[in-house]
Each structure stands twice: as structure tokens, then as C-alpha cells.
Amino acid sequence: MLGYDGPKILIVEDEAIVADVVSRYLRRDGFQVLIAGDGQAALDIAREQSPDLVLLDLMLPKIDGLEVCRRLRAVSSVPIIVVTAKGDEADRIVGLELGADDYVSKPFSPRELVARVRAVLRRTKQPAPAAVPDETVRVGPILIDPAGRHATVEDEPVELTAKEFDLLWFMVRNVGQVFSRTQLLDKVWDYEYFGDESTVTVHIHRLRSKIEPDPVRPRYLKTVWGVGYKLEI
Numbered sequence: 080m081l082g083y084d085g086p087k088i089l090i091v092e093d094e095a096i097v098a099d100v101v102s103r104y105l106r107r108d109g110f111q112v113l114i115a116g117d118g119q120a121a122l123d124i125a126r127e128q129s130p131d132l133v134l135l136d137l138m139l140p141k142i143d144g145l146e147v148c149r150r151l152r153a154v155s156s157v158p159i160i161v162v163t164a165k166g167d168e169a170d171r172i173v174g175l176e177l178g179a180d181d182y183v184s185k186p187f188s189p190r191e192l193v194a195r196v197r198a199v200l201r202r203t204k205q206p207a208p209a210a211v212p213d214e215t216v217r218v219g220p221i222l223i224d225p226a227g228r229h230a231t232v233e234d235e236p237v238e239l240t241a242k243e244f245d246l247l248w249f250m251v252r253n254v255g256q257v258f259s260r261t262q263l264l265d266k267v268w269d270y271e272y273f274g275d276e277s278t279v280t281v282h283i284h285r286l287r288s289k290i291e292p293d294p295v296r297p298r299y300l301k302t303v304w305g306v307g308y309k310l311e312i
Contacts, residue, residue: 085109086131086200091121093139104189118142122150132200136162137170145173152178156241158203175281178240203241218251219312232290243286250310259307283308
């Protein structure tokens with residue numbers, strides 16, 4: 080990787096031509112690149128090399144991408160962008176539910192993919208200490224420790240992925256305000272032009288399953304029909 084000192088990206092892709100094209104675009108933008116051709120190799124490289132982000136194809140030999148995502152998320156908070164065949168909505172949703180931060184569908188634009196990588200890295204990067212409040216913030220039953228990136232609801236700790244925490248922290252800071260899915264993509268995922276609004280929908284559902292007494296009838300994270308979502312205490 081001589082000559083490249085940017086974030087380290089692990090490309091998990093069994094199609095050599097696709098992996099080569101993506102790696103060239105990433106290297107051109109200064110990223111370091113690692114490549115795994117199957118699920119087992121991906122887990123081995125991730126364990127040994129500690130990448131900054133994983134681009135994970137779901138259709139893989141040996142161990143499929145969804146299982147790789149599940150195993151990675153069980154031991155690491157590394158950002159994951161899953162790559163799916165166009166139209167495989169069920170796999171995209173499962174990937175997001177397993178803790179992936181974003182997804183792209185094949186065929187994709189390599190330039191768009193690089194933009195997604197940069198956006199996810201920006202959003203998952205720990206904020207500088209000076210930019211984060213030193214004290215915890217309480218809104219009703221929700222207590223947020225922004226510096227430690229921890230949350231409790233009714234004094235019970237809540238296990239959140241990096242993106243779930245970002246979403247909850249944004250809503251806590253803007254309690255009572257309504258945001259559309261497009262606005263949340265821009266504010267929380269940090270890209271306005273790329274992104275699928277179903278990403279927001281899945282994360283809202285996941286967050287409700289962790290903070291709501293009854294996720295089917297949410298008390299706090301409410302839907303404003305035809306508009307978007309708001310946190311109401």
C-alpha cells in the first residue's frame with residue numbers, strides 16, 4: 080500500500096473485475112485497499128488488519144455476506160456498506176437490521192460508491208472532544224452520554240450501533256421538531272443526493288425496538304404521517 084495513507088477499506092467481492100474497478104477508484108482518492116474474495120477471507124483480514132470501513136458484497140462463496148455482517152458486528156463497530164444486486168430489497172433490509180450503516184445496489188457508479196464511503200466515514204468518525212458536551216443530556220426518560228456514546232432509557236442501558244446512536248442523538252438535540260426522511264439522510268447520514276430513504280425507515284424501526292416500551296405504538300419516536308418523524312417526550 081505504498082503511497083496510500085488514507086483510511087483502510089476492505090473490499091469483500093468475489094467478482095475480480097468489480098473488485099479491481101472499485102479498488103482503483105478508492106486508491107485514486109487516497110484510500111488504502113484490502114481485498115477479500117470470499118466471506119471467510121473477509122473475516123480473517125478484518126481481524127488481522129482492522130479496516131476503517133468494509134464494503135461487503137452479499138453474494139459470497141464459503142460464508143455469505145449477511146453472516147459476515149452479523150459476525151463483524153458482534154465483535155466490532157467498523158462501518159459496513161453492504162452491496163446487493165438491484166432489486167434485492169429483502170437482503171438490503173436484513174443487512175441494515177444486522178447493523179450495516181448503508182447499502183448500494185449493483186450496478187453502481189464507482190464515483191457514487193466513493194462518495195458513500197466518505198460520507199459513512201465522516202458520520203461514524205468520533206467527534207473531537209471539544210465538539211462534544213462533557214455532561215450527559217436527559218430528555219424525559221432518555222439519558223445520552225455524547226462523549227462516551229452511551230444511552231439509557233428508564234435508567235436501563237441501550238445497546239446501539241454507531242448509526243442508531245447518531246440518529247438518537249440528533250433527535251434528542253432537536254426534540255419536538257419534525258424531519259422528513261430526506262432531511263434525516265442529509266443530517267445523520269451526511270449525503271443529500273445519494274441514499275435511499277428506506278435506510279432511514281429501517282433505522283427508525285430498529286431504534287424504536289430498543290427505546291420504546293411498545294415499538295408498534297411508539298411513545299417517543301413518532302411518525303408524522305406524510306411528513307416524517309419526531310422525538311416527542
